[in-house]
């Protein structure tokens with residue numbers, strides 16, 4: 739699975755990075771940086787927390803490509 743980020747919705751407040759600091763950070767310009775291209779089951783709890791934390795639904799989890 740992996741994150742998909744809708745950059746047109748993202749407001750850069752960084753709630754996602756607070757919820758999942760090992761998976762997401764904000765750069766010096768306030769842009770979201772996804773730290774892992776592919777997420778494992780071990781990442782799921784943090785990843786789902788990050789998705790829930792986003793107030794504008796800019797972030798979602800997608801299944802890995804078959």
Ligand code: SF4
Pocket residue numbers: 747748749750751752753754755770791792793794795796797
């Ligand atoms: S919480 Fe949502 S809007 Fe805020 S930085 Fe993260 S993805 Fe962007």
